[in-house]
Amino acid sequence: DAGITQSPRHKVTETGTPVTLRCHQTENHRYMYWYRQDPGHGLRLIHYSYGVKDTDKGEVSDGYSVSRSKTEDFLLTLESATSSQTSVYFCAISESTRGTRYGYTFGSGTRLTVV
Amino acid sequence: GQQLNQSPQSMFIQEGEDVSMNCTSSSIFNTWLWYKQDPGEGPVLLIALYKAGELTSNGRLTAQFGITRKDSFLNISASIPSDVGIYFCAGPLNNNDMRFGAGTRLTVKP
Numbered sequence: 211d212a213g214i215t216q217s218p219r220h221k222v223t224e225t226g227t228p229v230t231l232r233c234h235q236t237e238n239h240r241y242m243y244w245y246r247q248d249p250g251h252g253l254r255l256i257h258y259s260y261g262v263k264d265t266d267k268g269e270v271s272d273g274y275s276v277s278r279s280k281t282e283d284f285l286l287t288l289e290s291a292t293s294s295q296t297s298v299y300f301c302a303i304s305e306s307t308r309g310t311r312y313g314y315t316f317g318s319g320t321r322l323t324v325v
Numbered sequence: 326g327q328q329l330n331q332s333p334q335s336m337f338i339q340e341g342e343d344v345s346m347n348c349t350s351s352s353i354f355n356t357w358l359w360y361k362q363d364p365g366e367g368p369v370l371l372i373a374l375y376k377a378g379e380l381t382s383n384g385r386l387t388a389q390f391g392i393t394r395k396d397s398f399l400n401i402s403a404s405i406p407s408d409v410g411i412y413f414c415a416g417p418l419n420n421n422d423m424r425f426g427a428g429t430r431l432t433v434k435p
Contacts, residue, residue, distance in 0.1 A: 241421070252329070252413055252425035253368070260421065268422065300367050310417030311356050311375070316367030 213237045216301050216317040223324055229288040231320050233301030235281075241304040242284040243314065244268075244276060246297040253300060259284055260307075291324045298322070329414055331426035339434050344401040346429040348414030357397035358415040359388050362428070368413055372399070404433050 213236035223229050233242060241260055245253040255268030257276040265276050273295060275287045288295055298321050302314035331348045338344060348357070356375055360368035372383050374390035374397060381388055389398045397414055411428040418424050 243421075243423075245425075250427050252331075252427040254425070255422055258421050266421070269424075302367075307420035310420055310423050311373070313358055313360075313370035313373060314423065316369070318365070318367050 214301060214303055214315055214317040216299075216320050218320060219318065220321045221323070223291050223322070225292060225324055226290050229291050229322065231286045231299055231301075231322070233284040233286070233317060235284075235303050237303060237305075237315070238281060239303040239305045239315075240281070241306065241309060242278065243302040243304070244274075244284070244286045245300045245302065246270065246295075247300060247319070248297050256286065256299075288322075291322075293324050296322060296324045329416060329424055329426035331412075331414055331429050333429060334427070335430040335432070337432045337434065338404055340404060340406060342404055344404055344408070344431060345398065346400075346412060347396060347398045348426050349396040350416065351395070353394040354416035355394070356417055357388070357390050358423075359386075359397070359399050360413040360415060360425075362411040362413065364410065371412075401431075404431075406433050406435055409433050 215234045217232045243258040244256040247253050254270045259265045259278040277285045298319045300319045301317040304314050358373050359371045362368045372388040377394050378392050379390040385402045387400045411430050413428045414426040
């Protein structure tokens with residue numbers, strides 16, 4: 211176990227409601243990432259964090275916000291969920307920017323369904 | 326945005342057969358990574374490649390960094406049922422943006 215936990219594992223929510231997904235790591239890694247996985251698209255970067263309170267947008271950030279108040283926790287919030295945000299969400303961690311060279315460690319994912 | 330094109334999208338093979346899949350890009354990459362995703366889990370790194378022409382093995386898996394730096398290949402020899410899953414190629418757009426292909430879904434029939 212790489213020390214990365216996502217919660218919840220599954221969630222069904224209604225359109226228009228706010229949703230927060232949590233990623234918790236015990237590795238003390240500086241970099242954390244949120245991806246979404248959809249058929250035909252692979253994994254796409256939503257937001258990432260390079261330290262406490264330091265975050266930036268990824269390829270598909272519209273409709274999402276993130277927060278990182280502690281090294282170990284990275285939260286992804288859907289302000290007002292839409293059906294297009296039905297997806298599987300993965301958190302990943304990396305000790306440094308060399309993660310793009312040596313790979314990220316991924317959590318087990320959160321399957322979110324917006325009805 | 327930058328796209329990595331993986332093919333085939335899916336493969337259905339018999340146990341014991343060899344498998345080949347590839348990934349192409351319109352841009353040059355300095356690193357190619359191959360991940361495997363088991364059902365219900367996150368992707369796990371299989372192989373990393375850093376130099377054009379590089380050939381790297383991990384057990385029955387062999388991956389190559391294409392000499393044009395715009396493609397990479399993954400081969401699995403003598404497939405077994407636990408090879409089932411989705412295989413992703415990935416490459417870094419920059420230090421904080423790893424791009425992934427859409428994946429090749431492998432099914433192995435016993």
